[in-house]
Every structure is written in structure tokens, then in C-alpha cells.
Amino acid sequence: MKTNNTTIELKDIFSNVLNQYNIRPDDISIIQNEGLKTLWKFTNKNQKMCLKRFRHTKEKITFSVNAQRHIYEKGGKVPNVYPNSQGEYITEYMGQLFVLYEWIEGRDLNFTRTNDFNDGIEGLGAFHSISKGYIAPEGAKISSKLGRWTEQYNSMKKRMLKWKDIALTNRINGAYKVYLECIDDIINLCDKAIMALEQSSYEKITTIDLHESSLCHQDYGSGNAILSEKGIFVIDLDGVTYDLPARDLRKIIGKRAEKRGRWDIDDINLILNHYEKTNKLTIEEKEALKIDLMFPHWFFGTIKNIFSKNKQVNPGKIAKIAKLEKEKLAVLNQWKI
Template sequence: MMREFEIERQFDIKIESIKPNKGVYYLKTDKGERCLKKINYGVQKLLFVYGAKEHLILNGFNNVDRYFLNIEEEPFAVVNEDLYTLSEWINGRECNFKDKNDVALAAEKLAYMHRATKGYEPPENSKLKSDLERWPHLMDKRIKSLDKMRAMGRKRGTKGAFDLNYIKSLQFYKDLGKRATKVLGDSRYMDICRSTEEEKSFCHHDYTYHNIIITDDCVNVIDFDYCKREVRAYDIANFMTKVLKRVDWDIEYAKIIIDNYNKVDSLREEEYKVIFAFLLFPQRFWRLSNRYYYNEVNWAQNTFGNKLDNLISEQDIYMNFIEEFKELYNQVE
């Protein structure tokens, strides 16, 4: 049980009302509306996230959920050994990924954010988070894990619909994974990682609709919990995938994202190949299977089954998109 008076004492506020809201708490306080969030990682990692937001603000990118400091000038409260952060409550609506104008605004904002990340030196007592140079290894490891999960499915005495569909569709996604690994291997990924390291930039790593809040006059980016040193191609491809799966892999939306990103900060030719590799990699299939076979989330059996059915049902339109992307952006395998 969270002790509210500890939050009040440590952040020097008076809570008038509190209610849960999508994994956080909405607070009405004597100092305005606040967002209280329980953090499921340690202080060092939190300080990296705090430093990243402060760096963005220092570089003129102000539309983030900035942390308030406690009475000890720290960006958290400790209550019953749990960490909590307090930030301003941003009143607005979530970005609509089916609306082309919203998608264009979000793509532009992502480019501005990436530009403002450059030169980030994490606080001394923080833990540097980085995925630079890791993707060839991660892709290879995840492709191998697909076979391990198939073995787990085959060992089950009673196979469910998910197991049967997984075994049947595995080869399609393994082949995609191998294609992605080859494309990444043939790209200048390592060079891009080195220049990213030199410019000391970072990525949001979870740039999706519920973390893009649109108000009357601006686009706000929230929840930097997963931010880390990373090539910007990852954020762009990840954002594209999250949009495209909602619009039947319509190439027009991919074009909107890239065109509006380029309006602010042009992508280099070699970055398109890395984006293509990320778009090819069956991340969603791997993640869903991982959650199922390793009990990572507590979903009902039919939820897993439905998600896999949906993924399989989009194979044709997805493959059509891949060919269109290759042609439009001159990608050679």
C-alpha cells in the first residue's frame, strides 16, 4: 500500500485527490495536476532517464513529462522501498495512428527530439543504457530462440491452438529474420553506431501512440523509461511498424513518416538500409511467442491465439509492403 503522506512529505505537496489511470496515478494537488508513477527499475537507471529529459529541455525540446524534484533535490520518492516519480499531468489526447495529419506531426516531432538528444552526457551516478552495436547479436539470438520455443511447443502433451499455429508459421518468420540479419550485415550499421556514439545521442525506444500526447498547440512526448543510446533508425522503424500494423501496411503512411522526418533532419542514404532491416525483422512474432512460452504476461489463452492469428493474417499485405518499400527507397538485398 502506497503511503500518500510520504509522497506529500517528500515532494512537498498536498494531495487533494488521487485516482489510478492506465498504470499511473492522477493527482490533484495544491500545486496543480500531477502524474505519479511507480518505477520498476533502480535509481541509477532512473537518473539516466531523468538526465535525458533534462538534456532535451536544455536543448530547447520542452514538450516532455519533466520530473519534479523531491525536498532533497532528487527526481523520485522512496516509499516502502518502492520508487515513485512525479511529473506534470499533460492534458491532451493520444496520437491517432490512423490519422495522416497526426502521423505527420508525430514524425516531425521525433526528428526534433532526436536532434535535441545530441551531446547527452549521463549523470555520473547513473547507469548508461546502450544498444549500440548489439543488433546483429540480438537478431541472431532471437532467431535461434524461435527454434527453442518450437521445441517447447512440441514437448507439450496437449497442444493448444497457439502451439499448432506457431509450429506451422515458424519457418516464414525465421526466413524473415535471416533476411533481416543479412540486410543489417550488408549495411553500414557499425559505422552508424560509431557516429551515434560520437554525437552522444539517444532514442526514446517506445515511440508509440500513448506516449505521444497532442494538445491544442503542441505535440508532447512522455514516458522515457526505455530511452537509451541507440541508432535513430531504430526509433523510426519501430514507430513505422506501430503505425503500419494499424493501417494494413499502407505504404503511404511510411512515406508520410519519412517525408516529415526528413523535413526536419534528413536521413542519410545508409540509414535507409538499417531501417529496412528493422522493418524486415519479425520482432512482433518473436515478442508474442516469448511472452507465451515464458509466461511473461498473464493473458488468457485465446488472447495469445487471437494475436497470433492476426499476425499470420497480415502476411500477404506485409510482404507486399516490403516489396513497395524496397522499390520506393532503392533497397537491394
């Protein structure tokens, strides 16, 4: 009964929001419903569209929606965003926020398949390249990680040292015991990355106006890249931020290494070869990527679940990710930029 009531409520919300677009939809379906975040797919005059309800603030949505409009208007492969009858791109209804998008016909890229992965990397390069030039409108909460890596690295290092003190109070705990066995090597890795960043051209290449920077997706991968007849489309731009392309590339390369349980210089070079077909990186940008790969982001992400989110993590998983982090220096040292 609860499910039926929820479905009826969602359909009522959907209809009332679309009234603000003067749209009478056909073939309505709810394709995602996770708390406040909801997606409705429908047809309007033979054109497929998607209405999205957000859990973010209006200021945050204003930044990402206008970033998407900027990319689309420059010819980038992202879904179009449609205004309501008042010419607004964000629609408010009962204190909730909605945006209407073009629905892209195609299939999700599967990043575990070689051809899909390679196509996806080329699509990411095109996305980064065409995203430059975005000036956020008034009222937007600007998201930028540009020039903040040193601050981020030091903050993460301090948190891991604080967690070490916590772990020392309960050495019997299996996860804490493994953490204590590897944390000194991890902190040493932090120090190497921080020193390398301070000695690099990072400050020079990030001391620019924000609109000169690329926009990073921050969650690019399977589910956010669609192969259509017109090429690779990037979707779900909710988390876009100003930053170096390395931010997205580091996450992709690291995720591959984590799944394989090893770092591979040939794989890194292969990824960059495909990426640079659509967006050429400078020597300084590659240097920044190498440093960002050096920092133990993956170990931090695993451990954070214990200390910040109060989740249990298998000690074996901690040991495995620590081993992966410690082994990467030898591989990164083979990378001749």
C-alpha cells in the first residue's frame, strides 16, 4: 500500500511540475527513486525527455545546470536542458527543485570492456576540452578544486595521523591493528606527494581565472557515459567542478589499478593515448597527474569508512589497499613524461 501511495504521489508531483512547462506527457515511467532524488522518463511529441528532482540546494544546481548549458551550447555532447514556460532552467514546486533534460538514446558504456573503456576515455577528453570558458552565473555556488591540492593533501594526512592516535587506544581491534602496521608507510607516501607538488609547476598552472580551467565530472565511468549514434555523451553533471583534467583521470586510473590489484605503466600510457586523441595534455598537467596518483587517495577512502562513517571494514581489505599504495611508486617512477 505504501508503494502504491508513493507512486501516486510521484505521479502527481510529476504532472504538476510539467504543467510549468506546458507539457502533456506520454509513456511516463519512474526510472530512479532514491529518497528525494527521482528521475521520470517520458515522451513529449515524439521526443524523449527526463525530469529530475534534486536533493541539492538551488545554488549548487545553478552551478551545474549552467555548466551543462555552456557545454551544450558550445557543441559538447551532453543532454540539452529545457526552460520552463517562465524561461527558468530550475523549476520549484512545493519546496523541491526540478530540471528537465533531453533523454539521450543509446546504451551505457561498460568500462570493463576494452572498446567501451577506450571510447569512454576519448569522450572524457572531449568533455574536458570543450568545457573551458564557463563563467558561473550570479547566485551559483561555485565549485572549484583548482589550486587546492596542497591544502587537501595536508588535510587528509592530518586526519590519518589523528586516526592513528585513535587506533593506538585499541590495538586489539583487527582493523586498527592493520592500520597501525601500515600507516607510517602511507604517511611517508603523503609526504613524498606533498613535496613533489610543492616543487612542481602546480601553482603556476592553477593560478588562472576559473573560466580558463576545465570542468571535471568527478564521477565519470559506467553509468555516466552513453554511446549514441552521435558519439559519446556525458550525463549526470551534478558534481562538476573547476579543476585540472588530472582529477578525473586519477580516479579512473586508480579504480582500474584497484580492480586489477596492481599498477601497470602500460595501462596508464594506453589510457593517456586515448585521452589525448581529444584533449592534449601539457607536460605540467601530466606531472600533476603523476603526483596525484602518488598520493594515497585510495587508502584514505577505505579508512575513512571506519573513522568518519563508523562502518566496518575487513582488515584484509585495508592490508590489500595499503599494499597497492606502497607498490605504485616503483611503477610511477617508470613513467617518463
